[in-house]
Amino acid sequence: MRQLAFTLGIVLIISGFVAAVGLVSADHPPRPGTDDTDLDENETATLWSKEPNECLSDEEYYDRYGENRTDLHALGNCTDITFAEPPDTAETWTAYDFESLEPGDSDTSVYPESAETEDSLGIADAHATVFAVQPSTIVHKDENETPLYVAPEGEFRGFVDYRVRVPDDDVDGNRTIEWSLLEHDLDEVRLKQDGDVIAAQDGQHTPMFEYTLDGSGSSTLTVEADIEVRLEREVTERVGNRTVTRTELETDTLTVSSDLDVEIYDLTATVYHAEYPDGDAGVAIYQSQPWHGYALTKDDEARVRGVWRYYTARDTDWDSLVHASATDREVVDAAALPVYVRAFPSETGPRADPIRDGPAIEETWGAESASPNTTVHENVDVDIVDEPYTRSYGLAIRHDTVDPDYLEVQGIVRGTTAELVEPDDGTERDIYESELSVEVREQNESAATLEIELRDAESGDPIMLEQPFEDDPRFAPIGVETRDGYITIADKRVETDESGRATVTLTQPGIHTAEYHPGSWRTHDPAYVGDTASVSWHPLTTANGWFTLVVDVLWLSIPFVVALYAGLKLGSFLHIPDEHNP
Numbered sequence: 363m364r365q366l367a368f369t370l371g372i373v374l375i376i377s378g379f380v381a382a383v384g385l386v387s388a389d390h391p392p393r394p395g396t397d398d399t400d401l402d403e404n405e406t407a408t409l410w411s412k413e414p415n416e417c418l419s420d421e422e423y424y425d426r427y428g429e430n431r432t433d434l435h436a437l438g439n440c441t442d443i444t445f446a447e448p449p450d451t452a453e454t455w456t457a458y459d460f461e462s463l464e465p466g467d468s469d470t471s472v473y474p475e476s477a478e479t480e481d482s483l484g485i486a487d488a489h490a491t492v493f494a495v496q497p498s499t500i501v502h503k504d505e506n507e508t509p510l511y512v513a514p515e516g517e518f519r520g521f522v523d524y525r526v527r528v529p530d531d532d533v534d535g536n537r538t539i540e541w542s543l544l545e546h547d548l549d550e551v552r553l554k555q556d557g558d559v560i561a562a563q564d565g566q567h568t569p570m571f572e573y574t575l576d577g578s579g580s581s582t583l584t585v586e587a588d589i590e591v592r593l594e595r596e597v598t599e600r601v602g603n604r605t606v607t608r609t610e611l612e613t614d615t616l617t618v619s620s621d622l623d624v625e626i627y628d629l630t631a632t633v634y635h636a637e638y639p640d641g642d643a644g645v646a647i648y649q650s651q652p653w654h655g656y657a658l659t660k661d662d663e664a665r666v667r668g669v670w671r672y673y674t675a676r677d678t679d680w681d682s683l684v685h686a687s688a689t690d691r692e693v694v695d696a697a698a699l700p701v702y703v704r705a706f707p708s709e710t711g712p713r714a715d716p717i718r719d720g721p722a723i724e725e726t727w728g729a730e731s732a733s734p735n736t737t738v739h740e741n742v743d744v745d746i747v748d749e750p751y752t753r754s755y756g757l758a759i760r761h762d763t764v765d766p767d768y769l770e771v772q773g774i775v776r777g778t779t780a781e782l783v784e785p786d787d788g789t790e791r792d793i794y795e796s797e798l799s800v801e802v803r804e805q806n807e808s809a810a811t812l813e814i815e816l817r818d819a820e821s822g823d824p825i826m827l828e829q830p831f832e833d834d835p836r837f838a839p840i841g842v843e844t845r846d847g848y849i850t851i852a853d854k855r856v857e858t859d860e861s862g863r864a865t866v867t868l869t870q871p872g873i874h875t876a877e878y879h880p881g882s883w884r885t886h887d888p889a890y891v892g893d894t895a896s897v898s899w900h901p902l903t904t905a906n907g908w909f910t911l912v913v914d915v916l917w918l919s920i921p922f923v924v925a926l927y928a929g930l931k932l933g934s935f936l937h938i939p940d941e942h943n944p
Contacts, residue, residue: 372720375390384716386735400458405451407441409701411675412739443671444708444744447654448776452701453496454675460493460519463698465567468686471525474696476679477620480684481527484543484591484614487686488524490551492585492622493568494677494700495519496785497776499627502706502734502746503753511627511652511700512583513775517552518561518571519700521587522618525687528593536600545591552582578628586619586890627651631771631780636791636883639891643764644793646884648727648756649780652705656759657770658721664761665715665722669751670774671708676701681800706734706773709745712754721761725882728754741749758882793883795819798893800851800876805867810899814849814856814864814876824862825890846881847890871900 437743466472470485473479479487496519498512525544532539548565553573561571565587575581598605629651636644645654658664676699685692714720722753731753735746771780797819804811816825848858849864852874856864868874883889900918 371848379607395529397401401451401454402771406455408449409451409455409674409676410744411442411673411704411744413741424917426481435680442673442742445674446667447496447772448499448672448703448705448774449674450497450701453776454857455762456494456496456700457517459698459700460568460570461495461698461782463521463568465521465523466685468526468543468783470685472683472685473521473523473524474680475682475684475693476922477684480616480618482616483612484527484546484593485528485589486525486527486688488589488616488618489620489776490520490522490585490587490618491620493519493521493680494696494702495583495622495624495779497703498624499703499705499775501670501774502704502737502905503652504731504734505736505896506732508734508737509625510626511622512575512776513778514575514578514626514628516814518573518583518585520551520553520569520570520571522548522551522565522567522585522616524548524589524616526591527688538598538685539598540598542594542596544585544594546589546591548591549588551585551587556582557604560842574624575755578626578630581624581690583622585622589616589618590614601691616789625651627773627775627778629653629771629778629780630774630782630783632915633766633769634785634884635766636759636793636889638793639795642760642762644758644760644791644883645722645764645769646725646756646758646882649771650755652753652774653780654772654774654824656757657768657772658759658764660765660768663716664763666721667711667715669707669754671710671744672703672705673742674701675739675742676704676862678739699780701775706738706744706746707731707751708752709747711751711781712757714759722758723757724760725758725884726752726754727756728752758884767848791887791889793891794888796825796878796879796880796890796893798849798895800874800895800897802899804896805899809869811865811867811869812851812874812899814851814866816849816858816862816864816893817876819893823859824860825856826860826862828859828864829857830887844846845886847879849876849878851876868899 393600396883403663433887464472471479471489474491475490477489479489481487495510495512499576500508500509500510502508514826526542526543529541531541548566548567551559551563551569552559552567553571555573560575561573563569563571569585586818591614593614595610597605597610598607600606629649631649631653634646636646640645645658652667652670654670655668656666658666680696680699682693683696685694712723712726729752730750732750733747735748738744738746741805769782771782773779783806795818797817798814799811800814802810803813816827817823819826825845827845827849847857849858849865851869852870854866854868856866858864873896876892877894878890878892880886880890880892
């Protein structure tokens with residue numbers, strides 16, 4: 363099993379030995395290391411992120427359970443453990459634990475408390491319930507949405523059960539009816555997608571379907587089962603002096619089902635490439651569904667990780683099972699617990715890896731979403747964003763190397779990658795150098811007027827940023843191509859006209875730097891990189907400035923001259939001639 367990559371959350375988890383709201387015993391969920399899965403103790407310790415925190419010391423744990431634990435298990439008793447990528451532990455655990463799920467007999471039906479049961483003449487407490495779909499990821503998108511994204515190909519597990527209900531005998535005057543059971547059977551179990559059967563098998567109480575889903579986006583998966591009970595009805599009637607008995611067969615059929623709303627995670631990405639003047643590679647990637655990360659090179663050393671981080675938690679609808687008979691209803695601990703991967707937007711946000719020498723995220727496109735922290739279980743405390751965040755659907759990245767043959771867009775569902783699509787208008791674009799200049803045109807003692815000029819560094823053609831006739835593009839100058847972007851200087855934002863020039867007036871002396879912020883290379887042809895230019899202005903650089911300075915100095919010096927003159931006069935008055943000295 364591959365190495366699990368994980369980060370630590372700051373939260374309350376859930377060891378596998380804490381009781382869940384009075385329904386689950388002290389050994390349920392199972393303690394790490396007590397099961398026979400392919401997961402080791404460290405891995406099973408990460409599964410139970412909905413359990414309340416106990417944070418037992420090693421001594422307390424040993425006193426309670428008579429065994430030692432690993433360091434990660436001890437950490438899992440005190441904190442939630444999060445992952446940097448979708449782990450495979452949830453799928454491994456779910457497949458193993460499903461084998462522990464057992465139905466009742468003809469007199470008893472077993473079902474989770476959340477199941478919807480149905481009755482008929484000879485059938486009672488019948489249900490067909492979804493156990494789990496894997497691989498999949500539940501995504502905490504915003505305050506109202508937690509969709510379940512499922513891989514286009516995977517495994518669907520369900521649970522079907524019922525009990526037989528033989529009608530009571532009936533005596534009515536000279537007529538007696540006696541019922542008896544002949545046989546009962548679970549005929550067929552089907553898996554449907556949006557009403558169409560995509561898989562079927564002979565009746566099993568714990569069906570597992572390997573499926574392939576059609577299309578993408580929202581869909582409904584349905585597990586459906588046919589149940590049949592054959593009864594014999596013996597009717598005895600007194601007719602005159604004779605007793606007449608006849609036997610009738612009664613066949614009772616019932617179809618039960620349950621639905622699961624999913625998002626088919628058929629990830630597709632549109633990719634654009636560019637080359638910067640210094641030889642760096644640019645790539646812009648768009649995808650409509652949530653994405654995990656990008657790998658940019660063959661050796662996987664240059665990566666970009668998205669906003670999503672992960673934890674694993676059980677489906678609490680399966681915490682307890684009902685054992686229902688004709689006379690009793692007993693709630694017991696669940697024999698099997700499905701576990702799901704859950705994705706949440708992290709406080710750390712999108713970032714490049716490695717941090718220092720890795721790719722640069724030049725631009726992000728996305729939609730602002732509300733924090734989904736209210737959708738997280740009360741016992742889960744991970745570094746989820748508390749404020750609105752940007753759910754990105756596109757990034758523009760710059761790096762010294764991007765290998766198109768090994769570019770990979772990784773999905774939030776374990777094992778999925780995107781199909782890369784090249785747009786019809788091509789994916790290659792060159793990015794050119796711009797040349798920005800700024801100089802003082804007019805100045806006086808209180809202000810300076812600067813002229814800023816922006817041109818193509820190679821051709822010298824002016825670069826226009828101004829958007830004339832923005833309300834009605836039909837009246838834009840013929841042959842003039844405008845573009846997004848702007849220039850900043852001294853906290854001002856300006857745009858150049860069709861001649862590539864702009865003027866700005868400054869009142870604050872000093873050295874000022876103008877910077878060109880170009881629009882995205884994705885939407886411009888030709889596209890440019892930014893440039894900077896500096897200029898210095900001070901009132902002393904003008905004749906009026908010098909005159910004003912001299913006048914100001916004279917006015918400021920008058921009090922000091924007067925004080926000096928008065929001091930000299932006073933000293934002369936108090937001076938004692940030498941001949942009067944003893």
